[in-house]
Amino acid sequence: MTQFGEVAAFAEQLPFPMDPFQIRACEALEAGHGVLVCAPTGAGKTIVGEFAVHLALRAGRKCFYTTPIKALSNQKFNDLVKRYDTDTVGLLTGDQSINSDAPIVVMTTEVLRNMLYADSDRLRGLSHVVMDEVHFLADRFRGAVWEEVILHLAEDVRLVSLSATVSNAEEFGAWMETVRGDTTVIVDETRPIPLWQHMLVGRKILDLFPSRITPGKSGRKLNPDLLIHIKKRLAIDAAERGSSRFEPPRHRRGGRGPRGNIPGRYRPPSRPEVIIQLDKAGLLPAITFVFSRAGCDAAVAQCVRSGLFLTSEDEAKEIRRIIAKHTGELPEADLKVLGFDQWRTALERGIAAHHAGMLPAFRHTVEELFVNGYVKAVFATETLALGINMPARSVVLESLVKFNGDTHADLTPGEYTQLTGRAGRRGIDVEGHAVVLWQPNLDPEAVGGLASTRTFPLRSSFAPGYNMAVNLLRHMPAAEARALLERSFAQFQTDRSVVGVARTVERNERELAKLAGSANYNFAEFAEYAALRRAISDRERTLKHGATLQRRDSVAESLVRLKRGDVIVVPAGRRAGPAVVLEPDRDFTNPQPLVITAGAWSGRLSVKDFVDPTESVGSIRLPKHVDFREAPVRRDIASTLRNLGYAPRNRQNPKGKKKSDAAFDKELARLRRELKRHPCHSWPDREECARRFERYDRLKVETDRLRNQMNAASSSLGRNFDRIVELLSERSYIELGSDPVVTEEGEWLRRIYSESDLLIAEALRRGIWKGLSPAELAAVVSAVVYEARRDGAPAGTVPTGPLRRALADTQRIWEEIFADETRHKLPTTREPDSGFVHAIFVWAQGAPLLDALLAANEIPPGDFVRWCRQILDLLEQLRIVAPDPQVRSAAGKAVTAVKRGVVSVDATE
Known part of the structure; x- marks a missing residue:
């Protein structure tokens, strides 16, 4: 028997030899250490988690295997059931509870966090916890859950943390060592399947780097054949434009120039042509990342219209069988609404989309077909890169720019690595391939930089919240709770940064003393004089800034007053001249009305476009619906504006200006x-x-700034915790004394897990949701759960009087909480959003799917199901937590009413 007998016994059960990093990690586990394993996608990190399962079973103890999302929990549950059996393995995801007392339970991380706060009996006998995808602690919405679990787990529980490759693994490991004890950090950057980088220029696939030289060895040196081919392509393009001159590509990563136009005559190959080229090169199956749900669906439609077939008749027959398995329970009427026939036609040809807007049953069908080799071309958004086991032979990137919710931004090296990491199937492919589509303004150097950079730092998003605060105070004194927060990875990273700042402050203070001592004049006296000079400059700056703000506020106020059809005159700039308002904007902070100008441009104006307040100089009667995206519509309106004869107003003569403040x-x-x-x-x-x-003076100002930064950083989480405790005590969730005590109302708050936990607790405490029907309760709950994907999405109609009152009361409570949070300098609770109210109401009333989707203002079916399930999650909490029996009863009935049809099918996601 070797020193690591269990590792040897476990290895014998595997159908393949273990890699060195897997052996090192398993040996550390057998030696009694916790482990942090950082390795690329597909490297086999989960083998280490499965060894923890093996150790727990051998010792007659328990192992919890946690994942960030339900889909991964289900996937891992099925894997472990195949290895062991249904008696040995259980599942807990909130939606499902299967054999929850089994020695091995797969669960979402939130479920384990809730168990820890409830001091659940299921924690007894727990020896190992696997935290798969632990890098999720950087997620700004859910990341705190991972740190809560790490901090709260009993000291004798061995933690197995599995992460994607991060550049600060040692820092994360050092923190784990401080909070969990002996932790072995194992970093492996070797991909089990080599990844080769290419660019598709026209219809030719060329290597990005010199042939068969890895980026690590060649640095950022590019393939000269690629550069020569691009230069020729640009020359041909210039010649076709009738000029011998051509401009080199601008140094940016994106795919398109201003206004989305591609320079010159060059047209990239169509999506069907790209798939055909990949097929000829033997690079299918492929995932093409499009970064747009609509773009994914459009790509599939293009391929189908082109007559592209990637499957045989036998494969199409098996595809139909798998489709029937996943969709057999869906009502026929719903399938018609969901475009089932078109979706099935594409799948039978081996082509599919994959994005969060799809129905879960459709998405899971695509995943199974792709993994089994029946679907050869998938067009996906980047969400596919987040943990789902769906690798391909090649990955295609149409663009290196994506919309991040606020603006179009370049992909980061971490995002590029994560996306291209899908290429190469272990045990099937000997190598993977990443293909970037070339366009004239795409710089190959930028692609080379992304492909040869491996920087993906892990940053904590941990911050105390209301639910966390009452749960901590229920289990420990305030001082201990504060100390626990200060042991978080967030504080650890902050404190580490403070060390360097402290050294700089010490060095600056020595230099300041030296400068003061060497002065050949009365230093203290001149310091007074210099302070006066500085005060004068500050005052002049304040007055100037105040005048600017006053002007901006006046302009903003004038923009807010505009109505649809008002004609205004833009005084200067590219948009100068008359413009008609299509869509007013009532946002007083930054109004941006949508307009069409006399030059046929449509877009949003802002305060920056006006020197002085504007006003309506006339009006135009507009049709009920104006499709401003259509050029003929814009030209017609522009012509009307020009015929009215409005002109830009002359700016005030500078000589006539009044004196400054x-x-x-x-x-x-x-x-x-x-x-x-x-x-x-x-x-x-x-x-x-x-x-x-x-x-x-400059050095002193800088030193004071750094000293303030140090003071603000030290115990920053602790100070936020104190502010939360103070606010909760004002609202009677905590009683302050020698040590804070959680009240009965605090007990409700303690069991509410939601971004809007305090708002929900206040609604329950004040009884504003009493007397609502199940459908009305589901609708008002949606307002604190739902968040529109884009600003300006239309609000849903409110069908009943009681629901209108409940929503108005919920909004008023939110306004009170917002004011309190602002006063206490705390992050603010998100405002209720009524955009899903009508949709969930009609669905809970029993309406067919088509009616619910129409009421949902064009929300895709997948999003409809996802929001329904989040509403179900909160309704399930209310069914248990609500102090009023009528609310509990209505919540239970609402769960039954909502959990039907497409919402109940494949609810294991």
């Missing part, structure tokens, strides 16, 4: 008089002294 400011006048009376003002070398003193 500084000319009348008494405080500024006083400071100037005091400056002239100061003894240093008459020194002959005054300006020379001032220049020497400026160096001292």
Whole structure:
């Protein structure tokens, strides 16, 4: 028997030899250490998690296997059931509870967090916890859950943390060592399947780097054949434009120039053509990342219209069988609404889309077909890269720019690595391939930089919240709770950064003392004089800034007053001239009305477009619906504007401008008089002294800033926790004394897990959701759960009076909480959103899917199901937590009403 007998016994059960990093990690586990394993996608990190399962079973103990999302939990549950049996393995995801007392239970991380706070009996006998995809702790919405689990787990539980490759693995491991004890960090950056980088230029696939030289060895040196081919392509393009001159590509990663136009005549190959080229090169199956749900669906439609077939008749027959397995329970009427026939036609040809807007049953069908080799081309959004086991032979990137929710931004090296990491199927492919589509303004150097950079730092998103605060205070004194927060990875990273800042402050203080001691004049006296000069400059800046803000506020106020059809005149710039308002904007902070100008441009104006407040100079009667995206529509409206004869107003003559506020400011006048009376003002070398003193002053300002930064960083989480406790005590969720005590209302809050936990607890406490029908309760719950994917999405109609009152009362409570949070300098709770109210109401009333989707303002079916399930999650909590029996009863009935049809089918996601 070797020193690591269990590792040897476990290895014998595997159908393949273990890799060195897997052996090292398993040996550390058998030796009694916790482990942190960082390795690329597909490297086989989960083998280490499965060894933890093996150890727990051999010792007659328990192992919990946690994942960030339900889909991964289900996937791992099925894997472990195949290895062991249904008696040995259980599943807990919130939606499902299967054999939850089994020695091995797969669960979402939130479920384990809730168990820890409830001190569940199921924790007894727990020896190992696997945290798969632990890098999710960087997720700004759900990341805190991972750190809560790590901090709360009993010391004798061995933690197995599995992460994608991160550049600060050692830092994360050092923190794990401080909070969990002995932790072995194992980093493996070797992909089990080599990944080769290519660019598709026209219809030719070329290597990005010199042939068969890995990026690590060649650095960022590019393939000369690729550069020559691109240069020829640009020359041909220039010649086709009738000019011998052509511009080199601009140094950016994106695929399109201003206004989305591709320079010159070059047209990239169509999506069907790209798939055909990949097929000829033997690079299918392939995942093409499109970064747009609509783009994914459009790509599938293009391929089908082109007549592309990637399957045989036997494969199409098996595809139909798998489709029937996943969709057999869906009502026929719902399938018609969901475009089932078109979706099935594409699948039978080996082509599919994959994105969160799809129905889960459809998405899972695509996943099974792809893994089994029946679907050869998938067009997907980047969500596919997050953990789902769906590798391909090649990955195609149409663009290196994606919309991040606010703006179009370049892909980061971490995002590029994560996306291309899907290429190469272990045990099937000997190598994987990443293919970037070339366009004239795409710089190959930028692609080379992305492909050869491996920087993906893990940053904590941990922050105390209301639910966390009451749960901590229920289990420990406030001082201990504060100390626990200060042991978080967030505080650990902050404190580490403070060490370097402290060294800089010490060095600066020595330099300041040296400068003050070497001055050949009365240093203290000149410091007073310099302070006066600085106060005058600050005052002048404040007055100027105040005038600017006043002007901006006046302009913003004038924009908010505009109505649909109003004609305004843009005074200057590219949009100068008359414009008609299509869509007003009531956002007082930054109004951006949508307009069409006399130049046939459509877009949003802002405060920056106006020097002075604007006003309506007339109006145009507009049709009920104006499709401003259509050029003929814009031209017709522009023609009407030009015929009205409006012109830009002349700006005010500068000579006629009134004096600035500084000319009348008494405080500024006083400071100037005091400056002239100061003894240093008459020194002959005054300006020379001032220049020497400026160096001292700049260094002192910088040192004071760094010192404030240090003070703010130290115990920052603890201070936020104190503010939360103070707010909760004001609202009677906590009683302050020698040590805070959680009240009965606090007990409700303790069991509410939601972004809007305090708002929900207040609604329950005040009874504003009493008396609602099940459908009305589901609708008002949707307002605190749902969040529109884009600003300006239309709000749903509110069908009943009781529901209108409940929503209005919920909004008022939110306004009170928002004011309290602002006063206490806390992050604010998200405002209720009524955009899903009508949809969930009609669905809970028993309406067919078509009616619910129409009421949902064009929300895709997949999103409809996802929001329904999040509403179900909160309704399930209310069914248990709500203090009023009528609310509990209505919540239970609402669960039954919502959990039907497409919402109940494949609910294991």
